[in-house]
Amino acid sequence: MKLKIKPNFPLHFMILPGFILVLIYSYGPMAGILIAFEKYIPTKGILHSKWIGFDNFEYMFNQPGIGRVFVNTVYIASMKIIAGLITPLIIALALNEIGRKYFKRLIQTLIYLPYFLSWVILSGILIDILSPSTGIVNHFLQWLGFEPIYFLGSNHWFPYVLVASNEWKEFGFSTIVYLAAITSINPTLYEAGVIDGANRIRQTWHITLPGMRPIIILLATLSLANVLNAGFDQVFNLYSTQVLESGDIIDTVVYRMGLENVQYGPATAIGLLKSVVSTFFISIAYYLAYRLADYRIF
Amino acid sequence: MAHRISIGRRSFHVFNYTFLSVLAFTCLFPLIHVFALSFSSNAAATNGLVSLWPVDFNTRSYEFILREQKFVVALIVSLKRVALGLVVNMILVVLLAYPLSKEARKFRSRTFYAWYFIITILFSGGLIPTYMVVKETNLLDSIWALVLPGAVPVFSVVLLLNFFRGLPKELEEAAFMDGAGQWKVLLRIFVPLSMPAIATITLLTMVGHWNAWFDGLIYMNRPENYPLQSYLQTVLKIDLTKLSSSELSNIEEISDRTIKAAQVFLGALPILIVYPFLQKYFMSGIVLGSVKE
Numbered sequence: 001m002k003l004k005i006k007p008n009f010p011l012h013f014m015i016l017p018g019f020i021l022v023l024i025y026s027y028g029p030m031a032g033i034l035i036a037f038e039k040y041i042p043t044k045g046i047l048h049s050k051w052i053g054f055d056n057f058e059y060m061f062n063q064p065g066i067g068r069v070f071v072n073t074v075y076i077a078s079m080k081i082i083a084g085l086i087t088p089l090i091i092a093l094a095l096n097e098i099g100r101k102y103f104k105r106l107i108q109t110l111i112y113l114p115y116f117l118s119w120v121i122l123s124g125i126l127i128d129i130l131s132p133s134t135g136i137v138n139h140f141l142q143w144l145g146f147e148p149i150y151f152l153g154s155n156h157w158f159p160y161v162l163v164a165s166n167e168w169k170e171f172g173f174s175t176i177v178y179l180a181a182i183t184s185i186n187p188t189l190y191e192a193g194v195i196d197g198a199n200r201i202r203q204t205w206h207i208t209l210p211g212m213r214p215i216i217i218l219l220a221t222l223s224l225a226n227v228l229n230a231g232f233d234q235v236f237n238l239y240s241t242q243v244l245e246s247g248d249i250i251d252t253v254v255y256r257m258g259l260e261n262v263q264y265g266p267a268t269a270i271g272l273l274k275s276v277v278s279t280f281f282i283s284i285a286y287y288l289a290y291r292l293a294d295y296r297i298f
Numbered sequence: 299m300a301h302r303i304s305i306g307r308r309s310f311h312v313f314n315y316t317f318l319s320v321l322a323f324t325c326l327f328p329l330i331h332v333f334a335l336s337f338s339s340n341a342a343a344t345n346g347l348v349s350l351w352p353v354d355f356n357t358r359s360y361e362f363i364l365r366e367q368k369f370v371v372a373l374i375v376s377l378k379r380v381a382l383g384l385v386v387n388m389i390l391v392v393l394l395a396y397p398l399s400k401e402a403r404k405f406r407s408r409t410f411y412a413w414y415f416i417i418t419i420l421f422s423g424g425l426i427p428t429y430m431v432v433k434e435t436n437l438l439d440s441i442w443a444l445v446l447p448g449a450v451p452v453f454s455v456v457l458l459l460n461f462f463r464g465l466p467k468e469l470e471e472a473a474f475m476d477g478a479g480q481w482k483v484l485l486r487i488f489v490p491l492s493m494p495a496i497a498t499i500t501l502l503t504m505v506g507h508w509n510a511w512f513d514g515l516i517y518m519n520r521p522e523n524y525p526l527q528s529y530l531q532t533v534l535k536i537d538l539t540k541l542s543s544s545e546l547s548n549i550e551e552i553s554d555r556t557i558k559a560a561q562v563f564l565g566a567l568p569i570l571i572v573y574p575f576l577q578k579y580f581m582s583g584i585v586l587g588s589v590k591e
Contacts, residue, residue: 008405010480011397015411018394018450022418025447028431029423035430091321097314109577110322113329116569116576118509120527124534124562125328128335134555136331139346168325200307233512237535251425258426259516271424279421286420297416297456 036269056269065248072159073249076230079163081223087167088174089216093204095175096182108179112172119169123237126165127152152238155246162247166234178215185211218293224285228278250274329566336360336560343555359560369561371522372529375441376508379525383445383507384500387454391499394455396484399462415452432517443517444510444525451506454499461495462488498579501572508568530565534558 036056038049060066091111098104114122129135130151138148151157185208193203232251239247250270258267289295330350335343336359337352347353363369394415402408422428428447437443465488473483489496514528521529 008407008480011400011405012407014393014397014480014484018390019411019414021390021446021449022415024435025428025431025449026418026422029427030421032423032427032430035427091318094314094318097311098318103315107318107322111325113570113573114325116505116509116573117566118511118527120509120511120531120534121562121566124530124558124565125332127534128332128555128559128562129328134344134346136346136349172325236512237531254425259429264426264430268424268426271426275422275424282420297419 033268033272033275035265036272038265040265040268042264052265056265057273060266060270065245066253068245069248069250069253072246073228073230073251076159076162076235076247076249077227079159080166080231081226083163083167084170084174084223085216085220087171088178089212091171091175092178092182093208095179096208097200108172108176112176114169115173117169119233119237122165122169123234126161126238130161153240153242155243158239158243158247162231162234162238165238166231174219177219178212181212181215182208214293218289218295221288221292222285222295224288225278225282227281228274332559332562335556336563338556340556343559359556360564362557363560363564368521368529369526369564372524372526375514375523376526378441379444379510380504380507382441383448384503386445386449387451387503387507388496388500390450391454391458392484392489392496394450395458395462396480396488398455399459415450415455418450419452429516438517439519439523441523444507444513447513448510451503454503458492458495458499461492465491494579501576501579504572505569505576526565530561533561 032046034046035049037051037053038046039052039055040046040049095104095107098107129137132138132148132150132153137151142148149157151161189207189211190203193207198206228250230249230251232249232255235247235249235252236255239252251274254267254271254274257263257270286295286297327350331348334348334350334352337355337357338348339354339356339358342348342353397405398408398412398415400408423431432438432443432447435446437446469487469491470483473487478486509527511525511527511531514523514525515531518524518528521532524532
């Protein structure tokens with residue numbers, strides 16, 4: 001029997017609303033990056049402001065401390081990427097050794113709760129518990145006989161606080177992704193391993209880890225996309241003038257320049273630079289994920 | 299097969315159980331501590347007497363907050379935002395996922411549309427140009443500024459379209475043969491069959507809208523238009539003036555402390571309420587979203 005060909009007109013119609021909104025709010029801003037190359041004056045608008053080529057970029061690169069900002073961004077982001085790959089892997093392997101189902105479930109439930117809370121809430125908590133005079137963490141340190149540490153006000157500690165607290169929020173999620181991969185490993189492999197006399201350590205090394213290789217590769221390649229994402233939400237809520245040296249990142253600079261000092265041109269320029277480099281990394285990330293782990297977004 | 303459990307294995311188990319228990323406790327402790335603080339007296343909080351349990355139990359902090367006009371107003375803005383954002387997002391996600399789930403063979407323009415949306419994942423205009431578009435479209439200080447710029451959550455679309463693709467083709471073909479149109483197939487077959495995926499996306503969308511704070515902060519000039527998270531951001535953020543004088547100006551911060559703790563807790567409360575549901579759908583969501591062929 002021959003199928004009647006259905007007209008595709010309704011399909012176009014379904015896409016239309018989303019198409020228009022994306023056109024305005026995603027493609028519109030892409031056109032707006034023109035102001036990175038202009039001496040932008042709001043009253044003149046984008047089309048009539050003076051074209052100044054790369055002056056905004058030059059201006060940004062001559063800002064004192066801008067090199068520091070790039071270093072901070074990449075440094076914090078890389079530490080987060082590495083911690084974000086390793087921590088959940090260890091925890092997932094540890095959880096996999098738990099025989100009691102209810103205990104395993106309980107731990108899983110508890111560790112990914114912070115994932116769903118916003119950085120506003122989590123920062124509110126961190127600011128309180130890390131306070132040098134009243135925070136419970138420092139009370140504990142003092143009880144152990146240490147000097148109190150000003151975690152959020154010290155340039156030495158601040159980046160580590162960022163990485164650790166980011167893991168606090170994120171590791172539960174990745175742990176579950178890893179665990180899902182472990183459960184999909186064919187159980188007969190373990191049976192064969194046992195018959196061949198492999199103990200748990202050897203089973204982990206020769207069966208579990210190789211079985212997890214695709215997901216590890218996938219998460220590793222995808223995390224490449226975040227090389228310039230040091231985490232605006234987190235830094236913005238935790239930093240202060242005292243830790244600018246170690247905690248200021250590209251996104252916070254764009255925010256302060258653009259929205260606090262209303263220097264649209266230079267702020268857009270530096271934001272554009274970040275977007276372009278990020279796009280490069282995101283494309284590589286997806287390409288590698290596609291080639292190595294057969295991952296496709298669409 | 300009988301296993302002989304060696305001493306090494308047994309001590310590993312003891313270690314492992316302890317390690318994971320301590321880990322889970324550490325994750326949860328800050329939340330419990332702040333919860334306890336919010337119900338304690340200022341004096342107990344100041345003297346460091348509070349750890350896991352409220353000391354001098356009282357609800358004064360909560361009474362203070364709920365009497366505060368700003369908090370209640372922000373809460374209402376947040377509720378509106380979640381409701382409106384959810385409706386808009388879900389309609390668009392369903393409407394986009396269906397055509398995009400078609401094969402390019404049957405729907406020629408699919409490839410073009412797919413790239414049209416993929417490009418927005420790869421490249422964005424950035425903060426300032428986006429702000430200017432929102433301003434130019436007259437959304438500043440309107441609740442729509444919190445809804446329209448993020449109206450098309452591409453990753454949710456991807457999640458749902460992958461679910462759609464997993465549905466048996468025969469259902470669709472049979473419906474077409476019986477004379478159903480595209481709309482009917484979407485609304486009467488695809489949507490009802492995709493409830494698990496739709497429920498997951500619904501929850502994640504609600505959480506996303508509840509948690510969003512930055513858009514409120516920049517698109518709202520008048521603080522009475524702030525959603526709750528933006529309002530909390532302004533009250534909870536480290537006070538720069540206070541911190542610059544390294545020794546903290548005692549009295550103010552202390553009377554603030556239990557109140558801030560209560561604000562944190564109230565801001566997290568809706569998430570804690572939906573958490574059991576999130577949990578239930580979350581696994582399926584992950585499997586749908588990040589690990590797929």
